[in-house]
Amino acid sequence: SDPTSPTSSSTIDCSSDYPSSKGYSGSEPIVSGCHPTSCGRRIFDDFASPGDVAVLRAMAEKGIGAARGGEGRPGPTIVDINSGYMRDDEGLANMYEGRTEALFTPDEYELYRSTIERIRHTVGATFGLEEGYPIFTAPTFITRLRHHEDWQPQSMHDVYWMEHVDKNNTAHYDYSGLLYLTTQDVDFTGGMFEFVEEDGVDADGDLVFKLEEALSPKAGRLVSFTGGNENPHKVNIVRGGTRYVLSFWFTCSSEHAFPAFLDGEIHKQFQPEPQPDPEL
Numbered sequence: 001s002d003p004t005s006p007t008s009s010s011t012i013d014c015s016s017d018y019p020s021s022k023g024y025s026g027s028e029p030i031v032s033g034c035h036p037t038s039c040g041r042r043i044f045d046d047f048a049s050p051g052d053v054a055v056l057r058a059m060a061e062k063g064i065g066a067a068r069g070g071e072g073r074p075g076p077t078i079v080d081i082n083s084g085y086m087r088d089d090e091g092l093a094n095m096y097e098g099r100t101e102a103l104f105t106p107d108e109y110e111l112y113r114s115t116i117e118r119i120r121h122t123v124g125a126t127f128g129l130e131e132g133y134p135i136f137t138a139p140t141f142i143t144r145l146r147h148h149e150d151w152q153p154q155s156m157h158d159v160y161w162m163e164h165v166d167k168n169n170t171a172h173y174d175y176s177g178l179l180y181l182t183t184q185d186v187d188f189t190g191g192m193f194e195f196v197e198e199d200g201v202d203a204d205g206d207l208v209f210k211l212e213e214a215l216s217p218k219a220g221r222l223v224s225f226t227g228g229n230e231n232p233h234k235v236n237i238v239r240g241g242t243r244y245v246l247s248f249w250f251t252c253s254s255e256h257a258f259p260a261f262l263d264g265e266i267h268k269q270f271q272p273e274p275q276p277d278p279e280l
């Protein structure tokens with residue numbers, strides 16, 4: 001599809017957390033031609049073909065199988081094809097570790113890489129950014145949410161249905177992109193994506209949110225939005241079946257530029273210290 005003509009487009013006021021000369025929360029300088037001057041949301045249906053969507057889903061399954069064995073775990077499983085890391089309710093594992101043969105074919109890597117690049121280009125065009133922006137950053141991953149009636153979250157990592165703002169989780173995220181790889185009410189039930197807005201506080205003093213706009217995941221549908229406080233959102237709990245989404249974040253900060261390595265070797269450079277999961 002034509003990257004300049006989204007299926008639907010809305011413009012909203014950017015959060016007042018974007019001052020004019022400093023970045024969000026004062027952390028990084030504003031990059032003109034990249035940081036949003038006009039915030040909003042863009043949806044592109046049929047952004048990826050059914051065939052491409054099937055290959056991306058199969059790559060996630062292959063990665064989960066290599067890292068965890070079998071079909072992996074119920075609940076949320078995050079798969080990063082670039083670094084090889086997979087996280088599920090048992091923790092972190094790497095799909096590339098200890099392999100003697102390539103896990104993915106050159107065609108699969110090329111599809112993954114070109115899909116990332118096409119999304120990046122589309123986000124830049126639809127938000128009117130200068131050439132070269134936004135910048136690809138890490139991490140990016142495919143998230144699989146697999147329903148199982150007996151499943152319970154083991155740590156805060158597993159609680160995927162919380163309202164959040166992407167830029168508050170990771171300060172250098174400026175644009176968010178979600179490419180859905182399954183269709184609601186065909187492949188899974190529940191799992192609606194919702195933009196929300198603050199609606200006061202509850203008796204414990206915790207923020208309460210109300211629905212602003214619900215978007216039904218559809219295979220091939222790209223949803224992109226500015227990452228700041230103008231776009232709080234959540235995913236609803238998956239009630240049946242399996243839901244997949246490819247999540248990307250882009251930045252305006254050249255310091256956070258991340259080349260798409262996709263060579264099956266990069267995890268050797270990132271050996272994270274094992275960290276205890278935050279408690280529930």
Ligand SMILES: O=C(O)CCC(=O)C(=O)O
Pocket residue numbers: 143166178193233234235245247
């Ligand atoms: O899965 C979705 O629809 C949204 C996921 C999301 O908001 C995130 O990963 O930050």
Ligand SMILES: [Fe+2]
Pocket residue numbers: 164165166233
């Ligand atoms: Fe998010």
